Amino acid sequence: MLLFLTFVKVIMVSIPEFYEGKNVLLTGATGFMGKVLLEKLLRSCPKVKAVYVLVRNKAGQTPEARIEEITSCKLFDRLREEQPDFKAKIIVVMSELTQPDLDLSEPIKEKLIECINIVFHYAATIRFNETLRDAVQLNVIATxxxxxxxxxxxxxxxxxxxxxxxxxxxxxxxxEVVYPPPVDPKKLIDSLEWMDDDIVSDITPKLLGNRPNTYIYTKALAESVVQQEASKLNIAIVRPSIVGASWKEPFPGWIDNFNGPSGIFIAAGKGILRTMRATNDAVADLIPVDVVINATLAAAWYSGVHRPRKLMVYNCTTGGINAFHWSEVEYHVISTFKRNPLEQAFRRPNVNLTSNHLLYHYWIAVSHKAPAFLYDTYLRITGRSPRMMKTITRLHKAMMLLEYFTSHSWTWNNENMTMLMNQLNPDDKKMFNFDVRQLHWAEYMENYCMGTKKYVLNEEMSGIPAARKHLNKLRNIRYGFNTILVILIWRIFIARSQMARNIWYFVVSLCYKFLSYFRASSTMRY
Structure with missing residues (x-):
């Protein structure tokens, strides 16, 4: 009978009830996903007791000042309206994850040991070009x-x-399993202690092998470290793919950074990005940030309530459930920014995706470097500081880091995600929705693009009519330039050569005959 009552209690515990009265420890609260989890947890689980956030000093800002800045931004508007005193539940703990014992004072450490019920570990360096030493320190040793x-x-x-x-x-x-690590994490950590930076730099490519960057490499090592402790702790691992703007919560399209695809979308909207190396039919495994957060909160609930015997791993992806391809991403980004342009665009939005190496470099030279050089020349002539070539150089570096992901596709197993979804009661399915089958990509991409305009670039929607006029002006300039170019080609190459003129007249007469035949056929038909 007691066993039956325990079983019923487990089944009936909702996600908000699970977090009721709990103390939560959160790392990475100042990062993109961390701050979204903080907001969602406090808003949807209002009876959570406290959230302890580990934060370091940065750029002269105290941890308290950093959290105050974050909780004052638009992301927390809805929470502020619903729970005006929510900040009382946030307890800021100064910590440096790269230091021994996380640089925690002994009293604070003892406090955490006594009271914490749930840990969410989000902190990591997400820089793809981070040095191996720093990536190991932040992503492996800190974990x-x-x-x-x-x-x-x-x-x-x-x-x-x-x-x-x-x-x-x-x-x-x-x-949804932890695979063997590329190297033994302990051996690598020990080796990095005596290696100088030059040696580390030399061996990094060999260590990475067929992994594209140190971020992904050290994340695999971190999973191995987590697995080693799985027998001592109740652990769940959540694996999101390319995290993008919010789908629904706290409002559609929220994004606050240039990282990942967001910077590429903005560059395309500004008309700076004109070509990109990508495979059109490769799956763009974008995942909205609120989907990841909802799945993470649900994963903690499931492991906390059901106590699974094995380490639970969740592939939080969209490709195998609701596939969306890079060619579709390009179409929706360009069409959105043509309807609702960004202010002071450099050119009309238009991006050409190609997987051909020679064609890619041709378009880079013609549509990126040449216009940037001409524009910087114009700026110099008018007494201003040139900047476009520097912008193009930064853009190319960002594109190189993303090429691996825009040129490949993967197949992820999502059985644990499906199981987790089926375990939720109807109310939790609505409140903590991570069912990406419901995701309408056209609507999401429009909200995403408009989110970059409103929240990253801080552009007002009232400026759209002026931005449209600016795009029309750019279009007229382009048509005028093309007309002048055709006239120059005629004057320089065709008008001076009898053979060129004969070829030109032959092509024109051929086109005329074709149009005449087409017109005659249409008349006879009717």
Whole structure:
């Protein structure tokens, strides 16, 4: 009878009820996903007792000032309206994850050991070009130290580690399991202690192998470290793919950074990006940030309530459930920014995707470097500082980091995600929705693009009519330039050569005959 009542209680516990009265520890609260989780947790689980956030000093700002800045932004508007005193539940803890023992004071450490019930580990360096030494320190060693602290927590129910769906991108099919690491994390950590930076730089390409960057490489190592502690802790791993703007919560299209695809979308909207190396039919595995957060909160609930015997891994992706391709991304980005242009665009939005190496470099020279050079020349002539070539150089570096993901496709297993979704009661399915089958890509991409305009560039919607006039002006300038170019080609090459004129007249007469035949056929038909 007691067993039956326990079973019924487990089944009936909703997600908000699970978090009721709990103390949560959150790392990475100042990052994109971390701040969204903080907002969602406080808003949807209003009876959570407290959220302890580990934050470091940065650029002269205290941890308290950084959290105050974050909680004052638009992301928290809805929470501020519903729960005006929500900040009282946020407890800021100064910590440096790269330092021994996370640089926590002994009293604070003891406090966390006594009270924490749930840990969400979001903190990581997401820079693709981070040095191996720094990436290992931030993504592997810091994770290891946090796990050591978690093992001492007396009331810990679940530890959630946020990884990446690309941790094992060297595989075509990726299951919801932790694969063997590329190297033994402990041996690599020990080796990095005595290696100088030059040696580390030299061996990095060999260590990475067929993984594209240090971020993905060290995320695979971190998963191995997490797995090693799985026998001592109740752990879940969430693996999001390419995280983008919000789908629904707290409002559609929220984004606050240039990272990942957002910067590329803005460059395309401004008319700076004109070509990109990508495979048109490759799957663009974008995942809205609120989907990731809802799945993470649900994963912690499931592991905390059901206590699974194995380490739970969740591939939080869209490709195998609701596929969306890079050619479709390009279409929706360009069409959105043509209807609702960004202010002071450099050219009309238009992007050409190609997987051909020679064609790509041709378009880079013709549509990126040449216009940038001409524009900088104009700026110099008018006494202003040239800037476009620097912008193009930065853009190309960002594009190189993304090429691997725009040129490949993967197959992710999502059985655990499906199981998790089926475990939710009807109310939780609505409140913590991560069912990407419901995601309408055209609507989402429009909201995403408009989100970059409103929240990243801080452009007002009232400026759209002026931006449209500016685009029309650019179109007229382009038509005028093309007309002058045709006239110059005629005067320089065709008008001076009898053979060129004969070829020209032959082509024109051929076109005329074709049009005449087409017109005659149409008349006879009717």
């Amino acid at each position: 290891q130290q946090l796990l050591f602290l978690a093992q001492r927590m007396k009331n810990l129910e679940v530890f959630v580690h946020v990884s990446t769906a690309y941790a094992y991108c060297n595989r075509q099919v990726i299951e």
